[in-house]
Amino acid sequence: MNLPANHFKKCVSICFLLFITIQLNFGQSSSTKFNRLYQLIASKDFFTARNLFRVNKPFLNANEQVFILAILDNAFNKPIASNKKIALLSAATEELPDTLRLKLRRVQEDNFVKLKDYAGAKQTTQKILLDFDPLLSTDTRADLRNNLKIWSALEHVRPQLIEINADTRLKMTKDKAGLKNLTLTVNGDTASFIFDTGANLSTVTESVAKRLHMDLIRADIDVDAITGVSIKADLAVCKQLKLGSINISNAIFLVFPDSALCIPQIGYQINGIIGFPVIEALQEVQLTQDDFFIVPKRPTVSWKASNLAIDGLSPLIAIDGKHYTFDTGAEKTILYAPFYETYK
Numbered sequence: 001m002n003l004p005a006n007h008f009k010k011c012v013s014i015c016f017l018l019f020i021t022i023q024l025n026f027g028q029s030s031s032t033k034f035n036r037l038y039q040l041i042a043s044k045d046f047f048t049a050r051n052l053f054r055v056n057k058p059f060l061n062a063n064e065q066v067f068i069l070a071i072l073d074n075a076f077n078k079p080i081a082s083n084k085k086i087a088l089l090s091a092a093t094e095e096l097p098d099t100l101r102l103k104l105r106r107v108q109e110d111n112f113v114k115l116k117d118y119a120g121a122k123q124t125t126q127k128i129l130l131d132f133d134p135l136l137s138t139d140t141r142a143d144l145r146n147n148l149k150i151w152s153a154l155e156h157v158r159p160q161l162i163e164i165n166a167d168t169r170l171k172m173t174k175d176k177a178g179l180k181n182l183t184l185t186v187n188g189d190t191a192s193f194i195f196d197t198g199a200n201l202s203t204v205t206e207s208v209a210k211r212l213h214m215d216l217i218r219a220d221i222d223v224d225a226i227t228g229v230s231i232k233a234d235l236a237v238c239k240q241l242k243l244g245s246i247n248i249s250n251a252i253f254l255v256f257p258d259s260a261l262c263i264p265q266i267g268y269q270i271n272g273i274i275g276f277p278v279i280e281a282l283q284e285v286q287l288t289q290d291d292f293f294i295v296p297k298r299p300t301v302s303w304k305a306s307n308l309a310i311d312g313l314s315p316l317i318a319i320d321g322k323h324y325t326f327d328t329g330a331e332k333t334i335l336y337a338p339f340y341e342t343y344k
Contacts (some may be wrong), residue, residue: 002282007052011142011143011272012095013016013173017229017329027296031059031060031064033059033060034064034067034068035053036056036061036100037049037052037053037056037068037107038053038068041071041072041316044311044316046072046075046076046309046311046316047307047309047318048074049068049243050071050072050305050312051071053068053072055319058148061091063092063095066085066089066109067085067089067104069085070082070085070086070089070104071103073085074107074111074114074310075309075310075311076310077114077192077280077309078114078307079111079112079115080111081113081217082108082111083108083111083112083198084102084167085275086107086108086111087108089104090310097134098135099135101131101132101170102132102135105127105131105132108124108130109121109124110123110137110312110313111145112124113151113282114280114310114311114313114331115159116159116277117159118150118151118154118155118159119151119155119156120150121147122148122149122151122155125144125147125148126148128144129141129144129148132315139142140150142222143189144179146221146222149219149220149221150219150221150235151313153217153218153235154217154220154235154252156252157217157237157240157250157251157252159250160248160250160251160252160273160277160278160281161248161249161250161309162247162248162281162282163244163246163247163248163249164245164246164282164283164295164326165246165247165297166245166297167294167295167296167297168243168244168245168293168294168295169242169244169292169293169294170182170183170243170292170293170294171291171292171293172194172195172291172292172293173193173291174291174300175192176266176267176268176272177263177268179194179196180194180291181193181194181195182195182243182274182278182293184241184242184243184274185242185243186213186214186238186240186241187212187213187240187243188214189211189212191212191271192271192274193270193271193273193274194270194272194273195279195293196273196275197276197279197315198314198315199273199274199275199276200275200276200312200313201252201253201254201272201275201276201277202251202252202253202254202272202273202275202277202278203253203254203255203256203270203272203273203275204236204253204254204255204271204272204273205255205256205258205259205260205261205269205271206234206255206256206257206258207258207268208271209253209255209270212238212241214236214239214253214255215236215238215239215312216234216235216236216255217234217235217236217237219232219233219288220232220234221233221234221235222253223254223256223260224262225256225257225259225261226260226261226262226270229260231256231257231260233254233255233256233257233260234254234255235252235253235254235255236253236254236255237250237251237252237253237254238251240252244295244297245297246282246295248278248281251277251278252277257259259337266302275313276310276313276314276315277313278312282295284287284296284298284299284300295322307319
């Protein structure tokens with residue numbers, strides 16, 4: 001499957017399997033409580049799953065507990081903890097149905113991506129393609145092969161680093177499409193990039209990447225332009241960029257031909273997009289109603305359960321018991337059919 005045009009939100013296709021009732025067997029009878037938790041996870045309702053797990057934990061066997069925690073740790077951005085739990089389950093994987101073994105591998109791939117360990121992501125993706133090929137749909141197999149191109153191209157790139165030197169407060173500006181942009185500085189030059197929590201990877205046009213002296217990496221990745229036309233994209237590493245008082249090293253960008261990010265009918269050209277890997281590294285971002293972007297030097301300490309989760313590289317938020325995709329790059333709020341049917 002090619003990467004979609006909607007701000008390229010599926011440029012890394014790390015998605016959850018559709019739920020089917022799992023006859024889990026760790027040497028014991030299948031668990032209906034486990035199945036209910038897995039159903040919530042498959043529907044991306046990690047918040048309810050987290051709360052229900054606390055209630056049902058005593059009724060799950062040890063391996064079921066570790067399995068659910070491995071997925072929840074991944075969803076709440078604790079990739080190291082998630083990988084440790086996956087390692088604990090490695091001895092039990094032969095007792096797991098293949099669908100759940102595949103699930104663990106997909107989560108492990110995502111953990112390595114979040115850790116910027118692209119060599120680990122590459123190795124895991126190779127294992128998935130080799131060990132689980134009969135379980136993969138045509139689209140999923142194509143997505144994984146596309147992922148493999150990305151991780152292979154990045155496996156020798158140093159991990160992204162960030163340095164927040166002081167509280168940062170920047171005014172965002174709106175472009176012709178009404179999307180909010182931030183000015184970033186690279187090698188003394190500046191450019192306006194869309195701030196988009198829904199972008200799985202940061203993105204830049206080829207001409208801007210060259211102007212900012214980014215290091216280009218040929219990768220031949222399948223993507224869709226904003227017009228929906230299938231094209232090929234490459235990658236780039238920005239060795240040093242600045243957002244106010246914030247220094248970011250080794251940021252990864254998808255590189256698109258300029259024409260792929262252009263709407264000539266309205267004279268609209270996207271320079272680039274600041275996506276999830278950079279945004280996540282900032283630890284805390286405050287967006288004000290008067291369009292200020294604020295990053296404190298020291299993140300706010302909160303003991304409350306997080307109302308933010310990450311589905312692959314896509315943020316989700318919990319509001320009034322329901323979960324929503326959090327996408328600052330969307331032109332408007334979109335509510336799907338189940339919401340309409342409930343509240344019409």
